[in-house]
Amino acid sequence: MRKSKLLIFFLILSFLSVLFLPAFTFLYLYPSIETLLIKNAEEQAGMVADHFIMYFEVPDDDLTREYVTYDLMDEIFEILDNFSLEKVKLFSSTGEVLFSTTPEEIGTLNTNDYFRVLVLRGQTFTKLVQKNSETTEGVVATRDVIETYVPIMGKDRVVGAFEIYYDITPVSYTHLRAHETV
Numbered sequence: 001m002r003k004s005k006l007l008i009f010f011l012i013l014s015f016l017s018v019l020f021l022p023a024f025t026f027l028y029l030y031p032s033i034e035t036l037l038i039k040n041a042e043e044q045a046g047m048v049a050d051h052f053i054m055y056f057e058v059p060d061d062d063l064t065r066e067y068v069t070y071d072l073m074d075e076i077f078e079i080l081d082n083f084s085l086e087k088v089k090l091f092s093s094t095g096e097v098l099f100s101t102t103p104e105e106i107g108t109l110n111t112n113d114y115f116r117v118l119v120l121r122g123q124t125f126t127k128l129v130q131k132n133s134e135t136t137e138g139v140v141a142t143r144d145v146i147e148t149y150v151p152i153m154g155k156d157r158v159v160g161a162f163e164i165y166y167d168i169t170p171v172s173y174t175h176l177r178a179h180e181t182v
Contacts, residue, residue, distance in 0.1 A: 034128060038146060041166050042126045045148035049077060049162040052090075058152060063160035068099045076101065086145050086165035093120060093159050112136060115149065118162050126147040131169065143169040177182045 055072040068090060080101060084118050090099040095110040114136060118125045126148045129141045137145060145165045152160040 041146035045164040049150040086167045089163040119149045
């Protein structure tokens with residue numbers, strides 16, 4: 001009798017464990033990891049944007065194309081390769097793309113609400129975009145990325161913004177081997 005009660009206890013305990021662990025992972029761990037990933041990406045994007053800002057003097061009124069120098073472009077392309085960045089854009093305060101690592105986007109306007117309501121009011125905006133889903137601009141992502149918009153503050157207002165896409169696609173062993181130094 002005692003052995004059967006103990007067996008039933010362990011059976012119930014095992015059953016509850018099998019139910020609890022996936023629920024805990026899905027409802028708690030995954031959202032926590034996503035939140036941490038986004039927070040880290042925002043911090044990194046802020047540091048990258050601060051680094052890029054060193055390549056021009058922030059104006060009091062508005063960024064224009066004259067602030068996109070060859071030195072800034074060279075630095076953006078170098079950082080792009082070294083820090084797993086998928087894309088970088090520089091916007092004016094009107095939402096015009098002054099520079100993009102995707103050249104056909106230069107001159108286009110970002111008129112989305114998140115840009116006007118959040119970014120142009122001084123708030124960083126970040127979104128996790130999974131492969132084959134749409135970015136905030138309606139483009140289907142070919143990799144897992146974190147899309148971050150970092151406002152550039154002038155004397156007393158936002159004068160522009162950087163858009164930085166971090167590639168967070170899991171890195172394969174073959175990819176790592178290709179980048180080993182001899």
